[in-house]
Amino acid sequence: MTDAPAHGFDTLQIHAGARPDPATGARQTPIYQTTAYVFRDADHAAALFNLQEVGFIYSRLTNPTVAVLQERIATLEGGVGAVCCSSGHAAQIMALFPLMMPGNNVVVSTRLYGGTVTQFTHTIKRFGWNAKFVDFDDLDAVKAACDDQTRAVFCEAIANPGGYITDLDAISAIADEAGVPLIVDNTSATPYLCRPIEHGATLVVHSTTKYLTGNGTVTGGCVVDSGKFDWSASDKFPSLSAPEPAYHGLKFHETFGALAFTFHGIAIGLRDLGMTMNPQAAHYTLMGTETLSLRMDRHVENAMKIAEWLENDPRVDYVTYAGLKSSPYNKRVEKICPRGAGGLFTFAVKGGYEACVKLVNSLEIFSHVANLGDTRSLIIHSASTTHRQLTEEQQIAAGAAPEVVRVSIGTENADDLIADLDQALAKATA
Known part of the structure; x- marks a missing residue:
């Protein structure tokens, strides 16, 4: 439980x-590099396994270092609890796992990271689940896609790769009407720029690999529980409202109330799926969170300066950064991301696919990697890498058309980054 005191973000x-x-007395959170924990006695062990007492059993389930990170991210997001896991993709499965049964579907935005698409x-179909892809700017289409088998609505706050900002308030209203949770991937925005729970999200997922860690060292994921959804309001979510056979008929929502989803994520999700975050990864991410606001301010400042420069460059067709006044998503920045539109966007290079490849190969400061959210500036040609498995139609819908490159703007000197882009564009469009 995270009863957050009235402190500012920089303190929290x-x-x-x-x-x-x-x-x-160690002031920095230690790395508790252990698999198991000694019980006080047999009664203590039984109480832990019966979920009658909170504590540490085995590091697949809980670990003191990871527990600190869970509480910190939940506090920053304004949630009641969180479950950390091995990656952002693991977090997405962990979020859906208590909600879905064979035959159920999730309504998802077309503007998503290619790996999520x-x-x-493909992958969730092996569970018997289905996804309905909809343009989330078309609210009527989102509403129409929700049916009796829908169990969640899923989107990104700031969509990867294009940096598009989702109208979370409007989408959450549709999810509420359908009686299902809204799950928001807040990786690209972080809780510093956007707090989806304040806009109606039930669950927030992160790839902690990205901005929360910020140094490109470890992978991780997190699911944050708002604690605001009534899992017993219908029979749609039996994993949380009905008796659980593995715990002698315990009902998670009845027993744990606002923390039902969090406890289920640990007691069932991590227990059976085993997608555990290791304590060293949690330690690196904890150190990263300590400078999150400082980094995000610089990411936003640099991104804005570079996006404006690119927009005025004749070698560039268009730039998708929502911070630009020309962006159709610019009006959502103040409402959804009041501290800025993030550090992620795309731009289209004149010359198409081949020019993009030349650009990527010609850069010196920008690193060509399949990652984002690093202090280093990163670039990738999504159509040939992260979105390669998609059809061209899907690539275009996701904002990763063949003539587009994605940039994750780092915290270096912005003028140096512009000079690097300038010389690479000259080679790419010669």
């Missing part, structure tokens, strides 16, 4: 969840 990103180590198009 350093202190939330963390306390001096009771054994040694592949996961929802």
Whole structure:
């Protein structure tokens, strides 16, 4: 449970969840590199396994280092609890796992990271689940896509790769009307720029690999529970409202109330799926969160300057950064992301696919990698990499057309980044 005190974001990103180590007094959260924990006695062990007492059993389920990170992210997002796991993709499955049964569907935005599109198009079908892809700017289409088998609505706050901003308030209203949770991937925005729960989201997922860690060292994921959804309002979510056979008929929502989803994520999700975050990864991410606001301000400042420069360059067809006044999503920035439109966007290079490849190969400061959210500036040609498995129609719908490159603007000197883009564009369009 995260009863957040009335502190500012800059304070919470350093202190939330963390306390001096009771054994040694260590101020930084230690890496508890252990698989198991000694029980006080047989009754203590039984109480833990019966979910009658909260504590540490086995690091597939809970770990002190990971627990600090869970509390910190939940606090920053304004949730009641969180479950960390091994990657952002794991977090998406963890979010859906308590909600879905064979035959159910999730209504999802067409503007998603390419790996998520592949996961929802192909992989989840192995569970008997289905995804309905809809343009989330078409609210009537989103509403029409929700049916009796819909169990969730899924989108990204700032969509990867294009940097498009979703109208979370409008989408959450549709999810509420359908009686299902809204799941928002907040990876590209982070809780510093956007707090989806304040806009009606039930669950928030992160690839902590990205901005939350910020240094490109470890992978991780997180599911944050708002604690605001009534899982017992209908019979749609039996995993949370009905008796659980593995715990002698315990009903998660009846027993744990607002923390039902969080407890289920640990007691069932991590127990059976095993997509656990390791304590060293949690440690790196905890250190990353301590500078999150400082980094995000610089990411936004640099992105705005570079996007404006690119928009005025004759070698560039268009730029998708929502911070630009020319963007159709610019009006949503103040409402959804009041501190800025993030550091992620795309731009189209005149000369198409081949010019994009030349551009990527000619850059010196920008790193050509399949990642985002690093302090280093990154670039990738999505159509030939992250979105390669998609059809051209899907690529265009996702904002990853063949003539487009995605940039994740880092915290370097903006003028140096512009100079690097300038010389690479000259070679790419010669």
